[in-house]
Amino acid sequence: MRLFRTGCGTKAKREVDEEDSKGEEEAMFCTKCGSEIAEGSAFCRNCGAPTGAQASAANAAAGAPQPTAGAGSPLPKKSGARKGVIAVVAVAVVLVLVAGFATNWFGLAGAQSEEAVEAPAASQDLSDTGSSAQDDAGAAESQNEGAQGEGAASEQDGDAQVAASADAAASVVSAKPTVEAYTWDELSQISTEIGAAADEAAAIEVAKRYNLCTPEGELDGTQLKTVTLGDGTQATAQIIGFAHDDKADGGKAGITFALRNCLYVVSMNFDITNAGGWEASGIRGSLDADKAIWFPEDLLKVVVPVKKMTNNAGKTESVEDVTETIDEFWLPSSVEVWGEYGGDPATISPEDRIERDIQSAQGAQYKLFSDLADAYKQDASVSPNSSTIRFAEGGQATWxxxxxxxxxxxxxxxVSDDGLYVYEDGAASTKGLAPCFCI
Known part of the structure; x- marks a missing residue:
């Protein structure tokens, strides 16, 4: 906005008028009293002062300054208009200042929150766009690497949690004082841990931790668990081995049990023949068909099928006739109960040697029977047959x-009814049926 003096001549007046009022008709005013002068007049009609070029020439010749309006003189009409414009502009400036303070245009109303303030794109410094872009890219890459690092750390934490959960699951069963105190499901979990042990010694250590054997790691026939049979009667199962049998799907079954109570007294086969051995026997077929009738559901859920080696030919002279079957419930073989024949091989007949070799190929003696045999050797008061006696129809039975x-x-x-020795009998005779199983 340009400021001007009221005492200027017509030319100055015209320049001001052209700036302050576009399209407004030009007028002349007295430089002394401010009264309007008619176009072409040489003197002011109001005060008689000379106008136009004469006044300018007189003032220039005298070297005097141009006169200004006195304090008591009336203001020129045009000056009043200019002051009105100034006042309006001043008001506008005040309003702008007030609005600026109120809206923090000048940064004086206090800092706003980061959520409320967003720098406009125009405010960014574009003088170093390439450098800024590189910095942004570097920051983004760093942030991405940080996110990846966090993701990797999170994944590692997740793996650690999974491993911790697996360890916790492996030890989820609390040790109890007796085998009887565990559920079948708990025994199954312990069996999995035993089966995963590196060797027999490690398996025994796990069994000791859960009181499934003596503190010395032996089985003495007192590791018993009650089984409610399908007819409502109570039978007793005893642990006979740890990590002894091979599971059908690989690995070791952790615990092997044997029933001390016979399910019933039955013939091995209807006919007097052993052809087809265990694999083709009537008892094997009956155990598989009737297992859901005889055994409780909570036990059946944890039983695992295992591999059993047996002479499945019958009468034979070849060890090659010892073949594998997959069974959930089975009868032990003579070598699994009594162990291998003793004596000097040089003193036995060729026929007996063949029979011994075939028998030895049908498994290995279970821990319970070997532990009791060893205990008997050290202490004659120990009954070696306490674990081989079976009961049926209210008394001891051959099985x-x-x-x-x-x-x-x-x-x-x-096995004889007093549990003392092994003998043979025709397949059609009746004996007790006391199966084994693994969990």
Whole structure:
């Protein structure tokens, strides 16, 4: 906005008028009193002062300054208009200042929150766009690497949590004082831990931790668990081995049990024959067909099928006739109960040597029977047959083993009712059925 003096001549007046009022008709005013002068007049009609070029020439000749309006003189009409414009502009400036303070245009109303303030794109410094872009890219890359690092750390934490959960799951069963105190499901979890042990010694250490054997790591026949049979009667199962049997799907079954109570008294086969051995026997078929009738559901849920080696030919002279079957419930073989034949091989007949080799190929003695045999050797008061006695129909009973006698075509091995020895009998005779199983 340009400021001007009221005492200027017509030319100055015209320049001001052209700036302050576009399109407004030009007028002349007295430089002394401010009264309007008619165009072409040489003197002011009001005060008689000379106008136009004469006044300018007189003032220039005298070297005097141009006169200004006195304090008591009336203001020129045009000056009043200019002051009005100035006042309006001043008001506008005040309003702008007030609005600026109120809206923080000048940064004086206090800092706003980061959420409320967003720098406009025009405010960014474009003088170093390339450098800024590189910095932004670097920051983004750093942020991405940080996110990846956090993701990797999170994944590692997740793996650690999974590993911790797996360890916790492996030890989820609390140790109890007796086998009887565990549920079948708990015993199954312990069995998995035993089966995963590196070797037999490590498996025994796990069993000791859960009180599934003596503190010395032995089985003495007191590791018992009650089984409610399908007919409502109570039977007793005893642990006979740890990590002994091979599971059908690989690995070791952690715990092997044997029933001390016979399910019933039955023939091995309807006919007096051992042809087909254990694999083709009537008892094997009956156990598989009737297992859901005889055994409780909570036990059936944790039973695992295992591999059993047996002479499945009957009468034979070849060890190659010892083949594998997959069973959930089975009878032990004579070598699994009594162990291998003793004596000097040089003193036995060729026929007996063949039978011994076939028998030895049908498994290995379970820990319970070997531990009791060893205990008996050290202490004659220990009953070596306490773990081999079976009960049926209210008393002790002879009971079937699964291996046929290889030197006959009609007999299978069995255990006497006092549990003292193995003998053979025709397949059609009746004996107690006391199966084993793994969990």
């Amino acid at each position: 079937w083993l699964r291996d046929p006698k290889s030197n006959t075509d009609s007999s299978f091995s069995c």
